[in-house]
Amino acid sequence: MLLFKSIMKRLASSIVVLLGLTIVIFALMKAVPGDPARLALGPNAPEEVLEHYREVNHLNEPIPVQYFYWLSNAVQGDFGTSSYTQRAVSQDIKDFAPATIELVIWAGIPPLFVALFLGVISAQHKNKWPDYLTRFLGYIFVATPTFVFAVLFILIFGYWLPVMPTIGGRLSPQFTIAPVTGMYIVDALIGGQPAAAWDAFLHLLFPALALSLGKTMQEARITRASMLQNADKDYITMVTSQGVPKKIVNRRFLLKPSVIPTVTVMGMDFASLFGNAFLVERIFNWPGLSSYGMNAILNKDSNAVVAVVLIIGLAFVGTSIVVDIVAMILDPRMRQARTR
Amino acid sequence: MKKKVALFLCLAMLLTLLVACGGKPSEQTSGEIKETSGEGDAAADDSGSMIRYTLTAMPKIDPGVGSDFGSASLIINLYDPLLMPTKEGGVEPWIATEWSVSDDGLVWTFKIRDDVKFQSGNPLTAKDVAYTMNRMLTLGEGFGYLFTSTVEEAVAVDDTTVEFRCKTRNGTLSAALVRLYILDSAVVESKYGEGTYGEQGDYGKAYLLENSAGSGPYKVKEYVANSHILCEQNPDYWAGFDPANPKEFKAYSSNESVTVKTMMQRKELEIVDSYQSAETNEALDAMEGVDIMNTQGGNIIFLILNNSKPPLDDPHVRKALAYMMDYDVVCNDIFPNSVQADSIISNTLRGHKKMYDFSFDLEKAKEEISLSKYKDNIADYPIEVCWIAETPDREKLALLIQAVAAEVGANVKVVKTPWAKVVENASSPDTTPHVTTTVFTGDYSEAGSVLMSAIRSKEVGTWQNCSWINDPELDAMIDESITIIDDAERIAKYEEIQDYLSDKCVLIPLAELIEPIAYQSSYVVWEGGNPENQIPVMGYVLYMRDIKIYPEKK
Structure with a gap:
């Protein structure tokens, strides 16, 4: 019940944050140079056609009125028409979001376990070669931008060692998957097509790796630091002095509290992947939400941009709530703090 | 020890995974694995008779909507x-x-x-x-x-x-x-949706955005927004096919250079877009089986001059600018293999006539300035040269003008402007910069197309037409030319217009662009790309009936 109340409070405050976010982005998009009617209809469209477009899309109204129109439709799930794709923005989101969600899930969740594993190994072997190696790789991977990994993977595994599947898209052309969730691996498994699922996984592997490497190593470093910090705590000294085997101390008493900071950072990292994926999507020709958002910005497609930012904002809110829940489960003190 | 074994096993798993991904790409795409959806869709064979090419953006395949190069390249094949x-x-x-x-x-x-x-x-x-x-x-x-x-x-x-x-x-x-x-x-x-065209609803725009409804040689097989469009042959096409014409073609909406190079290396791409940098084209040309086709689609790179803004409201200053251009550098270094343009009308269009004989001559530039009303204070009028941010090669052009201008006492300011802003600026003479570097050609193969879209006052205020010439006599001549039914008379009128414009130097055509396009010459015969066979109408360079593919030669 306490947990439920806490979540409700978070949701209520999130709505205000999201509303504010849409106002800021909407206003910013209006300040971006370029006539949206001209960009949508082409350089030679006659003035009367441009005027018709502006009229239909309320572009002649003051910005607050335009925002009101947008908001009143958005709450009904209608985000307007994209001037870039000329389709309903809600349809675009439905088409592009699953690709990004699939990418982000694979770039966010499995690497968490790798990060925890490496962090624990590094802490347990402090100042020995596994620790040095993890830290050394950590420095490199954290400092390297995501798009560099993407380019390197294409060059190494696509160009020099052609181990990558067909570049461009999410699936080799010989496969067709009946859409259910829009996430190809899941859909292929639902449809009983293991070969297609494997092919989709191979397409996903390198983009997901490129997106996750830096964050994985950052999370590993946080886990290591947290483990080492907790290892000096009195309660650890006490259980160790009572003769509890080191393995049990590590697993039962040290790992659990040490994971909390990692989970918190991971949550934010996970949500930020939605916004950061655009370069990886572009390089791997991955038809996702981030590259759609990027193209929308370049084409001054305010309907699409605001909708994409809203979706990413929702991802942030959702993730932070999940992270809070996980943290409260892991640490009862946080449950108490939240309800005070 | 156990941990070392665990670590070793992890590494072994990773290597196994990479090896599992391996195998030659051609083996993976050979179509041996045929999976179909629950609805029993037929599977495609990607390694077969398919032309794949890159574009810079998702094309608009509705023939009433699309008009850029990418859109035109699809529409001509679907309709x-x-x-x-x-x-x-x-x-x-x-x-x-x-x-x-x-x-x-x-x-x-x-x-x-x-x-x-x-x-x-x-x-x-x-x-x-x-x-x-x-x-x-x-x-x-x-x-x-x-x-x-x-x-x-x-x-x-x-x-x-x-x-x-x-x-x-x-x-x-x-x-x-x-x-x-x-x-x-x-x-x-039958596909009208809700829209703003009265009884016609949306006039089928939503449907035609992703589907074809034509009689052309190809039809849309798969439309993946923001990614690609896959089209297949229309087996009942009335004009027929050559057996070597591609059975399918696929247009990608993205053209990242690393991706493009890798796909070409792996023979997963047959034709590259013309927007790649000279360095990328060089790397592509060095690949085995890849050649560069120097296409000439009638594109000219222009210096669009704002004729209403001092000091470019004086024809002598405009001519001085034309003499300040080092055409050898433009044609050999900035846009390799291009040739100096001698008219605002491309030599590939009907009605072209030589208008200019400008050369790089600073003495003549100084002489022209001395004849102008700004001879004493030309430096007080900074000339803003805008280059479009998305076209890096054109920065070199702007810098070239700036470097030379200093020698004749003119003050040139180079401005990088995003495309959306260029379009917006062009809508008014006050916001249009003095000089904009722009490329365009006619939408059909006659001088009238360029005269209407880039010169006539009725169309002024677009990125193509922002010279703000405002010459009623010129407008009357253009209006008259397009009403002439007789071909020979109309062509003569176009030539007369070019004569009329030659002394006014309303805009400066720099070079007839040769656009290098990399393609897989080892198994693709691209007749439509050869300048000798090329149809001088935008998009037709990718007419698939003029392309032959021999997959067995891959």
Whole structure:
């Protein structure tokens, strides 16, 4: 019940944050140079056609009125028409979001376990070669931008060692998957097509790796630091002095509290992947939400941009709530703090 | 010890995974694994007879909407035009077999073939032609501007006769009709969605965004927004195919250079877009089996001059600017293999006449400035040279002007401007910069297309037409030229207009661009890309019936 109340409070405050976010982005998009009617209809469209477009899309109204129109439709799930794709923005989101969600899930969740594993190994072997190696790789991977990994993977595994599947898209052309969730691996498994699922996984592997490497190593470093910090705590000294085997101390008493900071950072990292994926999507020709958002910005497609930012904002809110829940489960003190 | 074993196992798993991904790409895409959806869709064979090419953005395949290069390259393959452009710059019968014009020049009558069927199986009739024209007139988007100012309406007289009733005499109509791509009216009408066109709803725009409804040699098989469009041969195409024409083609909407290079190396891409940097093209050219085709699509790189802004309101300053350009550097270093342009009309278009004989001559530039009203204070009028941020090669051009201008005492300011801002700035003489570096060509293969879209005051305020010339005499000459029905007379009028403009130097054509396009020459024969065979109308360089592919040579 306490947990439920806490979540409700978070949701209520999130709505205000999201509303504010849409106002800021909407206003910013209006300040971006370029006539949206001209960009949508082409350089030679006659003035009367441009005027018709502006009229239909309320572009002649003051910005607050335009925002009101947008908001009143958005709450009904209608985000307007994209001037870039000329389709309903809600349809675009439905088409592009699953690709990004699939990418982000694979770039966010499995690497968490790798990060925890490496962090624990590094802490347990402090100042020995596994620790040095993890830290050394950590420095490199954290400092390297995501798009560099993407380019390197294409060059190494696509160009020099052609181990990558067909570049461009999410699936080799010989496969067709009946859409259910829009996430190809899941859909292929639902449809009983293991070969297609494997092919989709191979397409996903390198983009997901490129997106996750830096964050994985950052999370590993946080886990290591947290483990080492907790290892000096009195309660650890006490259980160790009572003769509890080191393995049990590590697993039962040290790992659990040490994971909390990692989970918190991971949550934010996970949500930020939605916004950061655009370069990886572009390089791997991955038809996702981030590259759609990027193209929308370049084409001054305010309907699409605001909708994409809203979706990413929702991802942030959702993730932070999940992270809070996980943290409260892991640490009862946080449950108490939240309800005070 | 156990941990070391665990670590070793992890590494072994990772290596196994990489090896599992391996194998030659051609083996993976050989189509040995055939999976179909639950609905039993037929599977495609990617390694077979397919041309894959890159574009810079997702094309708009609705023939009433799309008008950029990428869109045109798709539309010409999905639809039949009423008349087909020829490599000589004229038109030849295609869906229309013959045509005539009334004595007053206001009614054009076209006889339509009676043996053409749409991809749906419906016969193509005059009703479809009239429907397509009326739809273009209503939408006014894309290539619609070619007709909106002159055509009043289209009427189907009978199944094989259609009339275009014009508001004014229109001599260029037949040339512009290469952009009338005929829609299957029955299919489009059945797909009307909600929209703002009255009874027509959305006029089928939502449907035609992702589907084709034409009689062209190819039809849309798969549309993945923001990614690619896959098209397959229309087996019943009335004009037939060469057996080596591609069975399918795929247009990608992204052209990242690393991705493009890798795909070319792996033979997963046959033709690269023309927007790659010189360095990328060099790397592609060095690949085995890849060559560069130097295409000439009639594009000219211009310095668009704002004729209303001091000091460019003085023709002598404009001419001085023309003498300040080092054409050798432009044609050899910035845009390699290009040739100096001698007219605002490309030499690939009908009606081209030599207008200029400018050369890099600083003495003449100084002389022109000394003849101008700004001879004493030219430095007080900074000349803003804008280059479009998305086209890095053009920065070199702007810097070249700036470097030379200092030597003649002119003050040049280089400004990097995003494309969206360039379009917005062009809408007013006050916001249009002094000089904008721009590339364009005609939408059909006649001088009238450029004169209308880039020079005439009626169209002023677009990125192509922002010279703000405001010369009623010139406008009258252009208006008159496009009303002349007789081809020879009309061409003579175009030449007269170029003579008239030659002394005014309203804009500076720098170079006829040769656009290098990398392609897989080891198994693709690209007749349409060869400058000797190239049709000088945007998009036709990728007409798939002019491309042959031999997959066995891969």
